Amino acid sequence: MLGLVKEILIILRYSLMRKLKSKWLFSEEFYRNGVELLPKKIDRISTTKLRTFIDTAIEDKGTNLWTDDLGSDVRIYGAEGIFPEIEMLLPIDEMRKKGESYLSQKLPYHFVLAAKLQHKVGNLGSGGGWHRDSPFTPQFKFIAYLSDVSFQNGPFEYIPKSHTSLNKLNSKFNLDKMRYTAEEVNKQWGDKSTVVIGGEGSILIADTKGLHRGSPIQNGERYACTVYFFSKEKNMQSFSNFLQRA
Ligand SMILES: [Fe+2]
DSSP states (O other), X not given: OHHHHHHHHHIIIIIHHHHHOSOOSSOHHHHHHSEEEEOSOSOHHHHHHXXXXXXXXXHOTTSOEEEOTXXXXXXXXXXXXXXXXXXXXXXXXXXXXXXXXXXXXXXXXXXXXXXXXXXXXXXXOTXXXXXXXXXXXXXXXXXXXXXXXXXXXXXXXXXXTTTSHHHHHTSSSOTTOOBOOHHHHHXXXXXXXXXXXXXXXXXXXXXXXXXXXXXXXXXXXEEEEEEEEESSGGGGGGGTTTSOOO
């Protein structure tokens, strides 16, 4: 019951505010589906620099790395703390404006998660399987593809429209549920997932309230930067142990 009240408040707060806006900085496709790929947003010189930074930082013993149990997903949270140039190589302000338009609020805080994802036997893919980043509040994130993303090397997978309150209310799951098994997703949404493949330099934007995962990596590797935006500095605090210190 409490979940239903929260979901209704979200409809009132976000959907109506967006509808009342005369100018959107995000597309109709993104609004409807919760995910969109923007091709060729970053040039090759920048993606090469970013991949080199990731490889170098992974080798450096001083980097505050996070890895999954298999070593398939290696992450550098708050990469700007040790590589300030990253702020110039990614179109952070352009994406921030899209996010602010979508969420109808200022997003003055952010950090960059730079990652290398590699095939290891038994890997679950980035994010550890199907989940929502938040059960009720819409989220805005962008992922910069620093290498080509194919069906094999663990592409982002999303259930279109699963960010909407209507889609949640039509499912049989509790409204506050955040993690889902592959069987649960298959039963409820069948083959409705979208696998977002794309070329090096593309940018994926997503409302990660919607159901998503990094597909398990069948072979190869990929490099990516994900930018997390926040309206309040205190909301970044839950990541403080993972961030880099300059
Ligand atoms: Fe996620």
